[in-house]
Amino acid sequence: MCALCGVLGNADHWTDAIARPGVFSRSSDAAERRRERMRRVQCTNRILKFYGLKLSDWQGSAFLLSTATGKAEMVDHLAHLWVKAEKLTGRLCDPLDPALIERLEAARD
């Protein structure tokens, strides 16, 4: 936990695995960790656009998920992201939703 702001540290989610021998992680050093967070925000926003949501980094320790009308939730890691996204929108965030897939395919084309 951060001694200044009281923010709890991330749980050990597999996408944020703590760098240790034998484990694939992009948290091995601060620069790599920051780059990965930026990539994650960028990639996730391509999906979240479909739900009218936006993700941004929050002080390098969490993410802020917000709606176009200003409702917002703090998110620790990717596992929490989709739960919070569903809560904010009242919609199911389903990667197998044909409408989402079509949107992504259209964006690619």
Next chain:
Amino acid sequence: MTELAGPTPVNLITGFLGSGKTTLLQRLLRDPALADTAVLINEFGEVGLDHQLLERIDETMVLLQSGCLCCTIRGELASAIKDLHARRESGDIPFFRRLVIESTGLADPFPILSTVHADPVLKHHFRLGNVIATVDAVNGESQLPRQENAKQVAVADRLVVTKTDLADKGTTETVISLVRQLNPSAPLWRAPCDPLDAEALLSHDTFELAGKSETAQRWFADEVRPKWHRHGHGHPLNGLDHDRGPLSGSGGTHEHSLSRHCDGIHAFALVFDKPLDWTTFGIWLTMLLNRHGPAVLRVKGILNVAGSPAPVAVHGVQHLVHPPVHMAAWPDEDRRSRLVFIVDGLDRALIERSLSAFLQSRGSPDVTTRA
């Protein structure tokens, strides 16, 4: 005091009622390699008997009674393991290097695995090892369509088909072909015919992938290379049998199929020709597991991650995904990413199309499926 090299592996022995879990455990415990093993037995009933059948009752054997681990007594499971750990630390019980849990025949394995994986205390001292599922050759055909039994087989890392000396050859082969529909790739033994190697059953798990290319070979090469296929009438075969080479067999000549009963459970593999983007893959898989976790009985893959010279192994059971393993080397010459899914009721084509759309939205790899 004896030192531990790392977290203590926890193996789960699962399997339907009467499928030979205790007999298997009894055989394994005779192996000198398992001398330093604690055992935790869960029985569903007023009077526990299984621990007495093991012919070994000591302080490292714990009986959890009168409830099923997966639902009523999960808290007790965590407490029992913590208690064993505390007593080991204080020297009150003989030192153990491995814990084996035998669950009730009705237990869903996932909550048990989840308890070990996620409990804030346990996860620092214990880690998940292989899940071993027993299947009764005599009664398997009627038991496998049951949801509990199908799940137990689907999540297993090792399969033991028991009572093969009591069943005729045709019945055994039918049961094995049904097992292969649920789990096409886990190494399989026939008991009591095959010699049971305790080390092969319990070791060579995901955790050991990182340093040993031989382990990687065992863990993955046979499993993900899509040797098996699925005919139109639902009879995928040709998973590897541990000692006997590829199971051949009925190849579509007869009608035994789980599809009559367990419509939804099926396995398939996706193969990626180009390196894939790790960030996008993580976003996609977490989104899939958030919405469909209970239906993803298993996902297992070896990935060629863009920017990483060595392969990355991923392994998940429902919502639970192990930390990705950075393998020492590729198990063979094939550098393509390969992912195996065992799912319940999810559409393979939709999963393929979804992952492809996610990945290609970043201009990454071509995806082809093998099933």
